[in-house]
Amino acid sequence: MTNEPAAVTGATTSAVPIGVYVHFPYCLSKCPYCDFASRAEAVIPQERYTEAILRELKTQSARFAQGPKRRAVSVYFGGGTPSLWEPKLFARVLSEIRALFDVEAAAEITLEANPGTTDEGRFSAFRAAGANRLSIGVQSFDSHQLVALGRKHSSGDAVRAFQTARAAGFKNVTLDLIHGAEGHTTATAAKDARTAVELSPEHISAYALTLVGLAEEVPMAKAVRRGELVVPDDEVQEEMGHAVRAELLKGGYARYEISNYARPGFEAVHNSLYWRGLEYAAVGCGACGFVKERTDASVGKRWQNDRSPEKYMARVEETGSGEASSEQLSPEDHLKERLFTGLRLREGLDLAALERDLSLEVRARFETEIETLVKQGIAERSVSEASDILRLTERGLDLHSEAALRFF
Numbered sequence: 001m002t003n004e005p006a007a008v009t010g011a012t013t014s015a016v017p018i019g020v021y022v023h024f025p026y027c028l029s030k031c032p033y034c035d036f037a038s039r040a041e042a043v044i045p046q047e048r049y050t051e052a053i054l055r056e057l058k059t060q061s062a063r064f065a066q067g068p069k070r071r072a073v074s075v076y077f078g079g080g081t082p083s084l085w086e087p088k089l090f091a092r093v094l095s096e097i098r099a100l101f102d103v104e105a106a107a108e109i110t111l112e113a114n115p116g117t118t119d120e121g122r123f124s125a126f127r128a129a130g131a132n133r134l135s136i137g138v139q140s141f142d143s144h145q146l147v148a149l150g151r152k153h154s155s156g157d158a159v160r161a162f163q164t165a166r167a168a169g170f171k172n173v174t175l176d177l178i179h180g181a182e183g184h185t186t187a188t189a190a191k192d193a194r195t196a197v198e199l200s201p202e203h204i205s206a207y208a209l210t211l212v213g214l215a216e217e218v219p220m221a222k223a224v225r226r227g228e229l230v231v232p233d234d235e236v237q238e239e240m241g242h243a244v245r246a247e248l249l250k251g252g253y254a255r256y257e258i259s260n261y262a263r264p265g266f267e268a269v270h271n272s273l274y275w276r277g278l279e280y281a282a283v284g285c286g287a288c289g290f291v292k293e294r295t296d297a298s299v300g301k302r303w304q305n306d307r308s309p310e311k312y313m314a315r316v317e318e319t320g321s322g323e324a325s326s327e328q329l330s331p332e333d334h335l336k337e338r339l340f341t342g343l344r345l346r347e348g349l350d351l352a353a354l355e356r357d358l359s360l361e362v363r364a365r366f367e368t369e370i371e372t373l374v375k376q377g378i379a380e381r382s383v384s385e386a387s388d389i390l391r392l393t394e395r396g397l398d399l400h401s402e403a404a405l406r407f408f
Helices: 046-065 089-101 120-129 142-148 155-165 186-199 213-217 220-223 236-248 267-274 309-319 332-344 351-360 365-377 394-398 400-405
Strands: 016-024 070-079 104-115 133-139 171-178 202-206 254-257 260-262 279-283 288-291 300-305 323-329 379-383 389-392
Touching: 016 046, 016 089, 016 267, 046 089, 046 279, 046 288, 046 309, 070 089, 089 104, 089 120, 104 155, 104 267, 120 155, 120 379, 133 155, 171 186, 171 236, 186 202, 186 236, 202 236, 213 220, 236 254, 236 260, 267 279, 267 323, 267 332, 279 300, 279 379, 309 323, 323 332, 351 389, 365 379, 365 389, 394 400
Parallel strands: 016 070, 016 279, 070 104, 104 133, 133 171, 171 202
Antiparallel strands: 202 260, 254 260, 279 288, 288 300, 300 323, 379 389
């Protein structure tokens, strides 16, 4: 199996590209900034959870078998810490996905891992089972920052995790960084980026610490509100972002999305599906999926599974599905999402294609907003007979939320 990511548009047929997401909620410890559906457990119910995943996969494959022919170009195992899954059980799940879905031969198969949770033997087993991309949650190489972020690994563990991935045969590795926790400075953020570049992974994600939205209820956010922690303000976070970007660009990584950088050809396939408004099957505790089921009032359905592992497993055992809530997306709702997510990408958003896809007027409706963004140097527009691309400039990517909200 190749380690090169498959094209989002599909490789050899007209099949609609989709992703398959599998959530593994268990961790060795719960980070104080994490708002994902994850749980620290000393004893993980490996067999029971795997059986629930396998049963739900059958339900989801039936849902995606309806309508147009679909082909999975990405399978993503997220969490939590999926590298805690027993490799033989991981292999069973991936084998079932290949049996139930039409999976592209060169599909991107990503496994998230945290430093200190694997050794070369386990990495090799995951690689042998079919994983061809590894996402390592380094967050920082600075010992003080790792403590501030509640991470249990050391800087040395992070470096060893990368080296172990290489030794196990992974030729597509991404490292995750976070800047903006208590005590973080622009200098240390830049140093983190330099250290990551020196390791030479294929992809680097560099996120600013976020304590809004769902994250408002995490322990770190509550501690900040109580005045027990002080994190860098927005201006300092922006300076950190510039410093990190400068190091990554100098190291040969292109910024293809607000917080993501890659060597040529190694842009994340799975996340690109989300940003482009495409479909994704989703199984596991807390997983969210999206399927297009066009009606007069809706373009598709989004659903979310139970965030509690126990409730999720019980629900699947009873019904075959972990779905706890869902919503039908109107064309207007989907338009807003497509504008917001599509403008995250450096390549921009094809407004003409968006109009065809949603059967909605976009360009005439938002002509004033588009012209203003272009005049202010926040966006640029490229028009041809076949397309009408609106993309944010480098400055515009830093102001993405402000720019996108003008369309709302």
